[in-house]
Amino acid sequence: MSKYPFKDIEKKWQSFWEKDRTFRVTEDPAIPPEKRKYVLDMFPYPSAAGLHVGHPEGYTATDIYCRFLRMNGYAVLHPMGFDSFGLPAENYAIQTGTHPRQTTEANINRFREQIKSFGFSYDWDREISTHEPDYYKWTQWIFLKLFERGLAYVAELPVWYCEALGTVLANEEVLTTPDGPRSERGNHPVERRPLRQWVLRITEYADRLLNDLEKLDWPESIKAMQRNWIGRSEGANVKFPLAGDGDAIEVFTTRPDTLFGATYMVLAPEHRLVKQVTTDKQRAEVEAYVEQARLKSDLERTDLAKDKSGVFTGAYAVNPVNNQQIPIWISDYILLSYGTGAIMAVPAHDTRDWEFAVAFDLPIVQVVEPPASAYVARDESGAPAEAFTGEGTAINSGEFNGLETAEFKRRITEWLEERGLGRKAVNYKLRDWIFSRQRYWGEPIPLVHCGDEIVPLPYDELPLRLPEVESYKPSGTGESPLAKVEEWVLTGCPDGSGAEGRRETNTMPQWAGSCWYYLRYLDPHNDTELAGRDKIDYWMPVDLYVGGAEHAVLHLLYARFWHKVLYDIGVVNTDEPFMRLVNQGMILGEDGMRMSKSRGNVVNPDDVVEAYGADTLRMFEMFLGPLEAEKAWTTGSISGVHRFLDRVWRLSDRGLQEGPAPDHIQRQLHKTIKKVTHDTSRLEFNTAIAQMMIYVNELYKEPVLHRSAWEPLVLMLSPYAPHLAEELWEKAGNAPSIAHRQWPQWDEALTRDEQVTVVVQVNGKVRARLELPTDTPEKELTSRAMGLKRIADFIDGKDIVKVITVPNKLVNIVVK
RNA sequence: GCGAGAGUGGUGAAAUUGGUAGACACGCCAGAUUUAGGAUCUGGUACCUUCGGGUGUAAGGGUUCAAGUCCCUUCUCUCGCACCA
Numbered sequence: 001m002s003k004y005p006f007k008d009i010e011k012k013w014q015s016f017w018e019k020d021r022t023f024r025v026t027e028d029p030a031i032p033p034e035k036r037k038y039v040l041d042m043f044p045y046p047s048a049a050g051l052h053v054g055h056p057e058g059y060t061a062t063d064i065y066c067r068f069l070r071m072n073g074y075a076v077l078h079p080m081g082f083d084s085f086g087l088p089a090e091n092y093a094i095q096t097g098t099h100p101r102q103t104t105e106a107n108i109n110r111f112r113e114q115i116k117s118f119g120f121s122y123d124w125d126r127e128i129s130t131h132e133p134d135y136y137k138w139t140q141w142i143f144l145k146l147f148e149r150g151l152a153y154v155a156e157l158p159v160w161y162c163e164a165l166g167t168v169l170a171n172e173e174v175l176t177t178p179d180g181p182r183s184e185r186g187n188h189p190v191e192r193r194p195l196r197q198w199v200l201r202i203t204e205y206a207d208r209l210l211n212d213l214e215k216l217d218w219p220e221s222i223k224a225m226q227r228n229w230i231g232r233s234e235g236a237n238v239k240f241p242l243a244g245d246g247d248a249i250e251v252f253t254t255r256p257d258t259l260f261g262a263t264y265m266v267l268a269p270e271h272r273l274v275k276q277v278t279t280d281k282q283r284a285e286v287e288a289y290v291e292q293a294r295l296k297s298d299l300e301r302t303d304l305a306k307d308k309s310g311v312f313t314g315a316y317a318v319n320p321v322n323n324q325q326i327p328i329w330i331s332d333y334i335l336l337s338y339g340t341g342a343i344m345a346v347p348a349h350d351t352r353d354w355e356f357a358v359a360f361d362l363p364i365v366q367v368v369e370p371p372a373s374a375y376v377a378r379d380e381s382g383a384p385a386e387a388f389t390g391e392g393t394a395i396n397s398g399e400f401n402g403l404e405t406a407e408f409k410r411r412i413t414e415w416l417e418e419r420g421l422g423r424k425a426v427n428y429k430l431r432d433w434i435f436s437r438q439r440y441w442g443e444p445i446p447l448v449h450c451g452d453e454i455v456p457l458p459y460d461e462l463p464l465r466l467p468e469v470e471s472y473k474p475s476g477t478g479e480s481p482l483a484k485v486e487e488w489v490l491t492g493c494p495d496g497s498g499a500e501g502r503r504e505t506n507t508m509p510q511w512a513g514s515c516w517y518y519l520r521y522l523d524p525h526n527d528t529e530l531a532g533r534d535k536i537d538y539w540m541p542v543d544l545y546v547g548g549a550e551h552a553v554l555h556l557l558y559a560r561f562w563h564k565v566l567y568d569i570g571v572v573n574t575d576e577p578f579m580r581l582v583n584q585g586m587i588l589g590e591d592g593m594r595m596s597k598s599r600g601n602v603v604n605p606d607d608v609v610e611a612y613g614a615d616t617l618r619m620f621e622m623f624l625g626p627l628e629a630e631k632a633w634t635t636g637s638i639s640g641v642h643r644f645l646d647r648v649w650r651l652s653d654r655g656l657q658e659g660p661a662p663d664h665i666q667r668q669l670h671k672t673i674k675k676v677t678h679d680t681s682r683l684e685f686n687t688a689i690a691q692m693m694i695y696v697n698e699l700y701k702e703p704v705l706h707r708s709a710w711e712p713l714v715l716m717l718s719p720y721a722p723h724l725a726e727e728l729w730e731k732a733g734n735a736p737s738i739a740h741r742q743w744p745q746w747d748e749a750l751t752r753d754e755q756v757t758v759v760v761q762v763n764g765k766v767r768a769r770l771e772l773p774t775d776t777p778e779k780e781l782t783s784r785a786m787g788l789k790r791i792a793d794f795i796d797g798k799d800i801v802k803v804i805t806v807p808n809k810l811v812n813i814v815v816k
Numbered sequence: 817g818c819g820a821g822a823g824u825g826g827u828g829a830a831a832u833u834g835g836u837a838g839a840c841a842c843g844c845c846a847g848a849u850u851u852a853g854g855a856u857c858u859g860g861u862a863c864c865u866u867c868g869g870g871u872g873u874a875a876g877g878g879u880u881c882a883a884g885u886c887c888c889u890u891c892u893c894u895c896g897c898a899c900c901a
Contacts, residue, residue: 003855003856219820219821220820220821221819221820221821221895221896222820223820224819224820224896224897225819225820225895225896225897227819228818228819228820228896228897228898229896229897231897231900233900233901235901251901252900252901253901254900254901255901266901308899331899332899333899333901334899334901335899335900335901337900338900338901339900339901340901342901343901344901345901346901350901351817351899352899352901353901355899427900427901428900429897429900549895549896552896553896623828623829623840623841624828624829625828625829626829629822629829630822630894630895631828632827632828634827634828634842636827636828636842636843637827637828637841637842637843638842639841639842640840640841640842641841643841643856644841647856650856686828686829686830686840686841687829687830687831687839687840689840689841690829690830690839690840690841691839691840692840693840693841694839694840697840700857701858757836758836759835759836761835761836761881761882763881763882764835764880764881764882765882766836769836801881802881803881804835804881804882806835806882809835809836810835810836810882812835812881812882813881814881814882
């Protein structure tokens, strides 16, 4: 159905750009810093399935923006690469014996071809892949820096282990599903196992990761997710001595002001003191409960709907503020992994403790009087029927009675500190980042075990290359396939002692490579530094980062963490990498559901390019709706965009007339330039396209096409449909390329119409319209409005209360 | 439950600071062109109507000369987190 030869045009210009290296960018010192922009796409994992329609969405958006910036005199860094370590290639290797490198590189080639077929203006001289030794040399280098600074350590931890993937996973890679905890990748069941792991001390950066979010121009939802994930809460750690024992239970609480209401304590079943405190009488029952809790999946343990369960240990602790003995229970609603794994229970003011107290008939003591404005459900006797968790005034709290919650917290914390019973404390939900994987296809960790010592490889021995292996299968011993490569594992100890050492056989997770890739683009071939400082100073930080919201926590938090470490060691110039973040909305299938093979609603972008051309695909995806909104694919409306481009093409067949265009065309043109400029700069591509459509519709009604009305349109179109625009630019007699030509400017005076429609309202309802010259004085507006027969009919016999006029907009006559 | 966001024609969606609701596009209808179909061009297309007008932006209320836009209440949906002490 298409008439314009998009296939020829697109092929022609893609090879022109490639030969011409049109989009190569260098660090030109003549360009002032404010005219330099770093626009980054989240690079893809080169899967076997090829690109889906979601990839070109974000990539088109940044491409349009970059082309727009270039035409406005900016130096633009816009690179692309591949996140090429990862499990799918390795799983394929396990099944088929094909080396993951082979699969990965074939996929990269396919991806690169596809990406090029969309006409994106990347500087391909800067392409990187994270699996290449030249690249992972620097991933390893950063790891050694982390190790040096004590930010990487080994710990035996209960970690998520995935039998199907044969590896441990980070907390962030595990999802809670109705079928229990599952791996984010592949949706396989996972379970907790105590294993020896490399861990990165991201918690040391928790406060900075939290506070610096304020500086960032990111979607509020992403910031909220990161805040939530970090989960900072302030309170106090308090020691409750055991009755008749020298030991004490330490708890974390955010409400030290409710200490007087603590009527019992609860330990996590795995808590170290459980064995010690349990009385003989209770031992059998406690042990049974602990065993039962161990076998429960986390989902069962965290099912909110279930009733509270627990067992009394038989032991008592002493509430340090009033010396009362309170019973110690165990329950699985207390998690060993948060705080100290033990709580003081204040049933009157904590919903969970309330439920537990009611279930086991434990005492409930009110210590916070709710403010008069607060609603509290009460039973027939007038006693509270639920926990009051808000702030209020202290009661039943001895000398502290009458204090407001915030003040009480300060005072009681001081009181505890003076007596050595407690101290101010901050807790985070964020855990340290479990960093090792028992896999083959990842960066080797450049460390050697020499007896009990762990010795880093000297920097000049990097990269530590992945050895070739016989089998990609996990060893089954909880070690990676690397462990079986004896000649690689056995090595001299790098401390120079000449002793035998064994290499670390764990590899890094996929996140490692993507934590810093944006820096390598700056200087991709540098073999003495990860990137030259002059290049970093020239481009960083990233001005705009576009990608999917699925990386809200994982990638974006890890990358920020590494960046801060690099900042602390003086490698980078800012403490945040990505100043502005935009999430492109997901493109759903035509049925409004997430695209998936099983639903059969997957749209392959190659097919669209084949049928309509890359320019149509680009514009269609942008025309679908706002960039950030979730949008359903609608095959039908592709033709609307294609028809538009076809109309533009046929318009060019008319030949160009020199000399000025008619006045109304000039006005329409300048309005169009203004709107397209404004909208493009704000990534509001759908409305910019609509405006160009309006303008083309206008041009269509004209008998002749003027060069002065045409060329600005071609220029404005060029970021959106670059192939067609290049062709039209050449067809108009200009030398290629259009890519660096000056963006058209508008004349404000010409954006205004000579005539405007002014509506006349009576009591706010539109009753008439007036065609008047622009900027007709308000007085005349009023008199013209009053003079209308229709209006006279409406206001006849009524009192005019007032008349409101808005120049060039409306007259509203208020009558009674 | 908590956090974030969103509800506008048959459909995707527009709408500076409150100022003509539905731009643009899909679909549909009509006309032109065409052997026919497709394609193309032009026009129409929120709903109701006694053709005066009335009603419409999830629902209800409020502020205002004027509300999709601001305020309050409620409902629905999407996403994220979820016994985090």
